Amino acid sequence: MNAQSTSALPIIDLDVFRSASPQEVKSAADELLAALKTIGFVYIKNHGIPQPLVDEAFSWSARFFSLPLSEKMKAPHPPEGWHHRGYSSPGREKVTHQVFDQDSLASLRQKAPDAKESFDIGREDDARMRNVWPPEDVMPGFRGFFAKFYRRCFELEDDILSAIATCLDLDSGYFHRFHAGRENQLRLLCYPEVDAGRLQRGEVERIGAHTDYGTMTFLFQDDVGGLEVEDPNNKGIFKPVPSIPGTVVLNIGDFLQRWSNDILKSTMHRVGVPPELAGARRDTAGAAGVLRPRYSIPYFVGTDGHVTVDCIPGCYGPDRPKRYEPVNAREYIDLRANAAY
Ligand SMILES: O=C(O)CCC(=O)C(=O)O
Numbered sequence: 001m002n003a004q005s006t007s008a009l010p011i012i013d014l015d016v017f018r019s020a021s022p023q024e025v026k027s028a029a030d031e032l033l034a035a036l037k038t039i040g041f042v043y044i045k046n047h048g049i050p051q052p053l054v055d056e057a058f059s060w061s062a063r064f065f066s067l068p069l070s071e072k073m074k075a076p077h078p079p080e081g082w083h084h085r086g087y088s089s090p091g092r093e094k095v096t097h098q099v100f101d102q103d104s105l106a107s108l109r110q111k112a113p114d115a116k117e118s119f120d121i122g123r124e125d126d127a128r129m130r131n132v133w134p135p136e137d138v139m140p141g142f143r144g145f146f147a148k149f150y151r152r153c154f155e156l157e158d159d160i161l162s163a164i165a166t167c168l169d170l171d172s173g174y175f176h177r178f179h180a181g182r183e184n185q186l187r188l189l190c191y192p193e194v195d196a197g198r199l200q201r202g203e204v205e206r207i208g209a210h211t212d213y214g215t216m217t218f219l220f221q222d223d224v225g226g227l228e229v230e231d232p233n234n235k236g237i238f239k240p241v242p243s244i245p246g247t248v249v250l251n252i253g254d255f256l257q258r259w260s261n262d263i264l265k266s267t268m269h270r271v272g273v274p275p276e277l278a279g280a281r282r283d284t285a286g287a288a289g290v291l292r293p294r295y296s297i298p299y300f301v302g303t304d305g306h307v308t309v310d311c312i313p314g315c316y317g318p319d320r321p322k323r324y325e326p327v328n329a330r331e332y333i334d335l336r337a338n339a340a341y
């Protein structure tokens with residue numbers, strides 16, 4: 001990987017946190033903290049979700065999105081943005097960053113709609129936000145698979161929350177108390193073929209620059225490329241986060257930034273034209289400049305709705321005053337989700 005042209009994120013070995021000596025844990029924790037403090041993104045290897053299971057998730061996703069629209073619409077995302085479940089057709093969602101007034105949102109949607117479709121899944125026993133599944137005869141086995149995959153992601157979430165607490169010198173179970181309700185969101189994303197020139201000119205976006213608004217996110221991505229993170233030293237400059245086989249990308253969300261009083265960074269990121277396009281790699285951008293579809297699977301770790309997110313001990317004091325007002329987790333998430341629909 002060329003450090004000049006990529007974000008050069010470190011690859012953190014999660015196995016070290018599970019079983020290594022205290023000195024090895026300390027050194028991995030220091031490396032993790034350094035990355036989360038500067039850019040808020042790292043790759044995680046030995047994450048514990050077997051590769052065949054990840055491959056299977058991508059193949060279910062591709063099969064679902066290749067269904068005719070009328071079939072996908074049998075599991076429609078409800079009209080309310082906060083009820084983040086089921087299928088959103090292209091153009092339905094527009095991701096923005098901290099824009100809330102209706103006129104501005106409408107004009108951003110018109111200027112550059114998001115060229116993507118998505119399917120959102122939560123825990124099966126959530127009475128407030130029910131899952132919206134396609135009927136079993138439309139996709140036999142889809143629901144069973146993703147209910148299982150969601151549980152596997154939850155195990156990974158547990159391990160990563162422990163690692164982050166360790167690197168902040170907190171008890172390793174510190175953050176678990178805010179996540180007992182498993183209010184997470186597994187999202188299948190498909191960015192259909194798109195004209196590279198239109199994407200480059202900003203006439204359409206795959207997903208525009210934003211921060212993630214929960215605790216943290218981990219993201220599985222295919223090898224099409226296009227994910228970019230803002231360079232912390234050069235605002236407005238975005239660096240590629242290419243796919244590295246066997247790893248998952250971890251990024252800090254707004255709540256960990258708020259809990260840590262800006263020690264951990266919730267960084268702007270987006271999906272644009274893959275860097276290879278400059279060299280017009282034929283398999284990514286064909287002669288007509290058409291980008292292959294991109295598939296990704298983020299898992300957004302949500303904070304339990306009743307939690308008040310406030311600065312944690314050790315992250316504030318007389319020389320580092322609190323930078324954020326306490327906020328109720330559900331209100332903040334609903335506010336940002338509603339702005340996108
Ligand atoms: O598709 C991707 O790689 C990024 C998706 C993303 O940032 C999001 O859904 O919040």
Ligand SMILES: [Fe+2]
Pocket residue numbers: 210211212217269
């Ligand atoms: Fe994101």
